[in-house]
Amino acid sequence: MRNRSVAVTKGMAIVAACVWLGATTIAGQAPGYRAPRGKDGHPNLNGIWQAVNEANWDLEGHGAAPGPFWQLGAEFSIPPGLGVVEGGPIPYKPEALQKKKANFANRMNLDPEIKCYLPGVPRAMYMPYPFQIVASTEYIMMAFEYAGTVRTVYMKKQQAPADSWMGWSNGRWEGETLVIDTTDFNDLSWLDRAGNYHSEALHVVERITATGPDHLNYEATIEDPNVFTRPWKISMPLYRRMEKNAQVLEYKCVEFAEDVLYGALRKVPLK
């Protein structure tokens, strides 16, 4: 009896510890962590960061699946992922869910990533490549490896001149957190390779908070009344690239996509 109760107590302690650890990691808000400050007094988020998850394959949880070309075998098969959507499936309107499914079915023709198009927001943030944050007082630049994508976050609010792939990002500090409000999107980018999509009414609010010297917590609330029944949220850690010589390299992919885009118009067809 005694042994048992000890075991139970120990077990409970372990469970409690797990819950406690889980709370810190999952919430990403390590209580009390205060990021180093830049000379302007704001948290210093500069560095080279990268998501380490399967969100670019599918924001939602998914099992492993074969890729589109049998010749590639295990390479470019779809790796499993727990998903980054909080609180259940993405709340599509019924007709929008049909479009999402059609997108996936026809992804070889439709996924903008295949064509080396700009990834949009939030997709740029969790493509499986590094990006660098370079912050001045007035502007926070994000330079992404994929397709040479770049985002400028305006810390002094400015209005968008027109719609665009990456939208227009205005930022502000809320204590430890960089809050970025992005609007004025076109309706052409996708959210992942699974066909999750949005309309030009997309409104993304991102919250980026350092949870330690080498980790950021990234959250994005996605709102689009044309496509979703309610706003929904994704969250994930972003990890600092720790290599001593880490740098964002050039990954210009237009050349690699040219025969996808124009191969059918060659004088001599591709074999």
Added chain:
Amino acid sequence: MKHRVLISLGMTALAVATTVVLLAPVPVAAQAQKPAAAAPAAQSAPAAKPAAKKAWTVARTPDGAPDLQGYWTNNSYTPLERPDGVTKEFYTLPELRAVEKKNAEREQEETTPGTVADVHYDFTQFGLDRGQTRLTDNLRTSVITNPENGKLPPVTEEGKKRAADRAAARRKQGATYDQVQNIVLGSRCVYMNAAPPMMPPGYNPAYQIVQSPGYVTILTEMLHETRVIPTDGRPHAPSNIRSWLGDSKGHWEGDTLVVETTNFNDKVAFRGASENVKVTERFTRLSDDAIRYEFTVDDPSTWERAWTGEMPFVKINGPIFEHACNEGNYGIANTLAGVRKEEKRAAEEAAKKAGAK
């Protein structure tokens, strides 16, 4: 006539049309020489060196680096090489104005109201016409300052052979519109001059510089190219990692940002350069309104000696907007489709003729 054809190809092809104009500075400059008769004997100082502003000191970023930040342009009609027949280093301001006027008129002529090209695209819109946006007022008659004649140094035997080999390899790929890979890089949204030396692209030369501790970032609007340049003097990436923009590493020499770039790929081939070319740039803030941009191109396998150029960057109003070039590149698809259709029609006509015999 050549320009008209290019314009009909669509928006991205316009970059080429503009480049063609740029690359043909000889007649323009020759005309610009004419008003030289009215030029005063005293040579005016280049606009990029306002020596008069003595009290001015460079602002600093919060961490103490010279502040190069802002929106900039190097928009000008100044050719890389001094035009034949021009012997002096600087124009007078009236001469420069005459050159600018001629070039602006020439660019505006690209669209004739009521023509097919005009319906397709109005050249004077969207900043494609350089004469409508701020020019740097560079009085230099060439970007090249050394050699002193404003011309590229003689090309080495190796450089000549490489140029011939490249041309032969290109011819093997067939005619320009046989496949997308044969079309010029700018039209394909692959590369538009963002690599050093940062010569103005055919149109819309707009840049933003943003600094954070240890980095200077240069965003080029065309093709949304970003150079994130570390300024801590760290070494280059390994030499087997090649790229279009090369590997840029910087450091400060006094208040001048010095950036050395290597690791180019073989396809940039700026003026016939090899992939082993090294470009050294020097950015010096001269006033609130101007940065002096100097560069040295060192490639002993191509030129008998290193050569140097200089041009100003001047302030413009922001913001920089997303240049989604590949995403909107209807020009390539339409052009290739048009050429295939022409070929089909020609083949059908030939077959008809053969049948009639």
